[in-house]
Amino acid sequence: MLYSFLQNINDNLERQVQAYFQELFVDNADPAWTLGTISDLGTVVGGSTPSKSNPEYYTEDGIAWITPKDLSINKAKFISHGENDITELGLKNSSASIMPEGTVLFSSRAPIGYIAIASDEVTTNQGFKSVVPKPAIGTAYVYYFLKHNLPVIEGxxxxxxxxxxxxxxxxxxxxxIPDTETLTCFNDFCAPIFAHQRILEDQNQSLVALRDSILPKLMSGEIDVSGIQF
Structure with missing residues (x-):
């Protein structure tokens, strides 16, 4: 019940931002805006996989390393860790790069088009072509630009x-590339909504973790509920 309530709030916030993006950058796009490429929006960064044969390259608590599988499991807008982390040694012995918070992760194969925002420093495997947004452009515009133009990119x-x-x-x-004033307006609109969405996603993930820890104990009888009045 609480999970659904929080998710509904998050979904409503997302619809607001998507509608504002559509209004600013699609329905009322200025013909005078510059036409460039994604390289004008930010730096495109690939990823790498440290050798799986060396256990010293992987750890449970190290440098965040994201794969497309992680985004298939985690449907959230923001991500800070995947199923596996890598060590400093693993990072050093691969071509993976640490990308900053606010990087927009974009899966480039198997499948194309999983999109998420790094909520902390992360690395990825080679299944990504992520975009580190230029400060003047901002994370929000890059994120929704990629979502809106996914069919073009897939093509x-x-x-x-x-x-x-x-x-x-x-x-x-x-x-x-919109003008600075319009980008600033959009980023200022998105900032508090993104902050709220991160909190909502964290709360929902905590609820899921709590459910997953309690349910097996209920099923096994480890937690006795016989005395609870319904």
């Missing part, structure tokens, strides 16, 4: 076995 993918968006392709996806 630019190539590959015989499975479709993939390469680094060079991602960098050259056409992008509109």
């Amino acid at each position: 630019m993918a190539s590959g015989s076995t499975f479709k993939e968006v390469s680094g060079s392709t991602m960098k050259n996806v056409p992008a509109v």
